[in-house]
Amino acid sequence: MASEINGLLPKDIQDLVLKSKIFVVGAGGVGCELLKNLVLTGFKDIHIIDLDTIEVSNLNRQFLFRREHVGRPKSHVAKDSALKFNSNVNITAYHDSITEAKYDVNFYKQYSFVMNALDNRIARSHVNRMCLAADIPLIESGSSGTLGHVTVHKKGVTECFDCTQRPHQKTFPGCTIRNTPSDPIHCIVWSKHLFNQLFGLADADEDVSPDSADPEAISSAGKAALETESEQPISRVSTRQWAQGCEYDPQKLFHKFFNDDINYLLSMDNLWKKRKPPTPLDWNSLPDAVASSSSSASRRAPILLKDQRVWPIAECAEVFKKSVEILKKRLEDEKDGGVLIWDKDDDVAMDFITACSNIRSFIFGIYPKSRFDIKSMAGNIIPAIASTNAIVGGFIVMTAFKVLKEDWYKCNSVYIQNRVNVRKELYHFDQVMAPNPKCYVCGEKPEIVLKIDLERMTVRMLNEKVLKKELCMIAPDVEIEDGCGTILISSEEGETDDIGDKLVKEFKIVNGTRLRCDDFLQNYNLVINIVIMSEEEAKDRDKSVECFELVGDRSLLVPKEEDQATNGKESDKDPDAKEAEAVADDDDDLEVIAMPEDDVKVLGTKRPLERKDEGEGTPLKKRKLAEEPSPASGSAYCMDTEVETIDLD
Numbered sequence: 130m131a132s133e134i135n136g137l138l139p140k141d142i143q144d145l146v147l148k149s150k151i152f153v154v155g156a157g158g159v160g161c162e163l164l165k166n167l168v169l170t171g172f173k174d175i176h177i178i179d180l181d182t183i184e185v186s187n188l189n190r191q192f193l194f195r196r197e198h199v200g201r202p203k204s205h206v207a208k209d210s211a212l213k214f215n216s217n218v219n220i221t222a223y224h225d226s227i228t229e230a231k232y233d234v235n236f237y238k239q240y241s242f243v244m245n246a247l248d249n250r251i252a253r254s255h256v257n258r259m260c261l262a263a264d265i266p267l268i269e270s271g272s273s274g275t276l277g278h279v280t281v282h283k284k285g286v287t288e289c290f291d292c293t294q295r296p297h298q299k300t301f302p303g304c305t306i307r308n309t310p311s312d313p314i315h316c317i318v319w320s321k322h323l324f325n326q327l328f329g330l331a332d333a334d335e336d337v338s339p340d341s342a343d344p345e346a347i348s349s350a351g352k353a354a355l356e357t358e359s360e361q362p363i364s365r366v367s368t369r370q371w372a373q374g375c376e377y378d379p380q381k382l383f384h385k386f387f388n389d390d391i392n393y394l395l396s397m398d399n400l401w402k403k404r405k406p407p408t409p410l411d412w413n414s415l416p417d418a419v420a421s422s423s424s425s426a427s428r429r430a431p432i433l434l435k436d437q438r439v440w441p442i443a444e445c446a447e448v449f450k451k452s453v454e455i456l457k458k459r460l461e462d463e464k465d466g467g468v469l470i471w472d473k474d475d476d477v478a479m480d481f482i483t484a485c486s487n488i489r490s491f492i493f494g495i496y497p498k499s500r501f502d503i504k505s506m507a508g509n510i511i512p513a514i515a516s517t518n519a520i521v522g523g524f525i526v527m528t529a530f531k532v533l534k535e536d537w538y539k540c541n542s543v544y545i546q547n548r549v550n551v552r553k554e555l556y557h558f559d560q561v562m563a564p565n566p567k568c569y570v571c572g573e574k575p576e577i578v579l580k581i582d583l584e585r586m587t588v589r590m591l592n593e594k595v596l597k598k599e600l601c602m603i604a605p606d607v608e609i610e611d612g613c614g615t616i617l618i619s620s621e622e623g624e625t626d627d628i629g630d631k632l633v634k635e636f637k638i639v640n641g642t643r644l645r646c647d648d649f650l651q652n653y654n655l656v657i658n659i660v661i662m663s664e665e666e667a668k669d670r671d672k673s674v675e676c677f678e679l680v681g682d683r684s685l686l687v688p689k690e691e692d693q694a695t696n697g698k699e700s701d702k703d704p705d706a707k708e709a710e711a712v713a714d715d716d717d718d719l720e721v722i723a724m725p726e727d728d729v730k731v732l733g734t735k736r737p738l739e740r741k742d743e744g745e746g747t748p749l750k751k752r753k754l755a756e757e758p759s760p761a762s763g764s765a766y767c768m769d770t771e772v773e774t775i776d777l778d
């Protein structure tokens with residue numbers, strides 16, 4: 130293997146490779162490629178963690194896994210398969226989540242550096258914080274379709290993973306989902322919400338019934354609907370309770386969601402002045418056609434597989450009936466009031482979503498979709514491409530050499546794009562950036578501004594949605610800076626459960642209140658400055674949208690003059706690179722992946738890393754593209770990087 134053969138690697142790198150101990154987080158698409166590269170490079174002590182087991186759908190690209198491995202832990206099988214490439218390596222495999230408390234700061238300290246090969250923001254952000262706490266370099270990576278990235282993060286030297294705010298998931302206004310869908314994705318999202326309301330973790334923000342507070346509906350005509358609302362029996366009980374009350378009778382469910390509720394929507398006649406009104410369906414006289422008989426998919430129907438053809442409405446109703454019956458039984462079998470978790474790979478759950486979304490599409494005159502298409506939209510499936518993973522895995526190892534040598538200023542960010550840019554490059558190399566002093570994670574005194582709707586924000590929402598989901602904490606403790614140290618949230622199980630449903634305003638939280646948050650596991654402290662939404666703002670806000678907004682540090686919104694004058698600006702960045710950067714946010718739970726046009730927001734301005742004069746440690750100059758021209762390529766920046774990448778001397 131490379132490190133065992135003298136002369137293959139430069140001597141200094143060979144020595145560093147032989148003596149380093151490294152940690153790979155994730156043994157999926159990128160993780161498999163990476164592990165194979167690492168053993169072939171001759172790293173001797175490799176640890177790898179993954180929480181998952183192997184699924185059939187992994188086999189087309191996660192080539193360390195074979196059919197006989199399905200169901201076994203990814204990390205264990207990855208280890209066994211990689212050892213076949215080079216048995217002269219120590220691999221330690223953990224079948225576990227990296228967010229478990231036992232992987233603490235001391236655990237991280239044993240490594241020379243850490244490599245992320247993950248697929249979600251929470252785990253990425255967690256590892257970022259652990260590496261900052263342990264002061265261990267992190268190589269972050271990701272791939273999504275043809276896009277990929279590799280970036281380096283080193284405490285106090287480069288920006289951290291959270292220094293740049295990444296685009297968030299694309300969401301749809303609640304009234305579009307509940308009242309006026311116009312695209313298949315609206316019906317798919319509604320169906321996922323319906324699944325959760327009936328069988329899963331019901332979320333008040335995912336209501337599926339008509340929204341009579343829709344500003345568009347509120348007019349003299351819409352008032353009729355508002356008035357009849359009180360007569361709607363189901364408005365007083367939750368959708369779950371109502372469904373339980375009628376024993377999940379599929380016909381009754383069908384009638385409510387696809388007839389009663391639609392008639393109710395029709396009564397909000399303001400909504401239909403400029404739109405085609407929906408058509409309620411009757412279980413006993415279902416049309417025989419597919420939602421749009423002119424669709425090319427339906428014309429091809431006879432020769433297609435079940436997954437590829439678009440089901441006629443009568444078939445959708447039949448599938449709806451069967452899937453409701455099975456899901457009802459599964460829910461009954463759950464112990465201790467457990468609920469079902471929606472999973473794109475669960476056939477019955479997918480049948481339910483396909484049937485519901487196509488029935489709803491029919492009602493609203495939206496073109497239908499095949500089960501295959503709906504699965505990819507509902508599960509945010511972006512085809513994983515083996516070659517992108519391979520390229521990312523390769524770049525990680527090339528980057529690892531620079532990390533081992535602590536050549537931070539050479540650790541450019543790499544973005545793999547899906548088309549060549551103006552300079553005819555498929556790979557975009559971006560300057561390594563110094564930490565953002567205002568970063569809410571690695572800044573000296575991390576602070577953030579949180580705007581909340583006092584009438585809606587409960588303690589539980591603050592914990593689950595803001596701290597854990599948005600701010601990626603794992604086990605937060607929160608104290609109000611009110612002079613008495615009132616504990617609002619405790620990481621100790623059960624300690625603050627009883628106040629979870631209380632509104633935060635009951636704890637005298639007002640404009641300017643400061644909340645001290647502390648995640649002991651991540652060694653992370655954050656002060657949240659509360660800003661209250663004005664009544665006007667809260668009133669205008671779509672009720673199905675979250676009742677909070679993370680504003681960041683307000684002072685960050687206005688860059689300092691000095692920053693503007695001297696530093697690289699985000700707007701200079703190649704748009705393709707921004708698209709690739711969005712890959713980092715390809716969370717499992719996204720509804721729709723960040724689109725290329727979504728801008729990457731930056732907290733403050735970016736600061737290119739200053740190059741240090743080797744040996745003396747004094748800053749040489751700001752490393753700027755224009756200062757290092759390359760006659761050969763006309764792109765000093767990338768040429769420079771290529772040379773650095775290929776020529777290891």
Ligand SMILES: Nc1ncnc2c1ncn2[C@@H]1O[C@H](COP(=O)(O)OP(=O)(O)OP(=O)(O)O)[C@@H](O)[C@H]1O
Pocket residue numbers: 154155156157158159160178179180181186187203225226227228246247248249252513
């Ligand atoms: N908290 C975590 N701890 C350990 N491993 C994790 C954690 N979160 C995600 N992973 C692992 O990261 C890997 C990411 O790989 P990849 O993106 O190829 O996903 P996948 O689940 O294998 O594929 P797909 O999502 O396309 O089915 C997965 O194997 C996943 O189990």
Ligand SMILES: [Zn+2]
Pocket residue numbers: 288289290291292293564565568569570571572
């Ligand atoms: Zn940071």
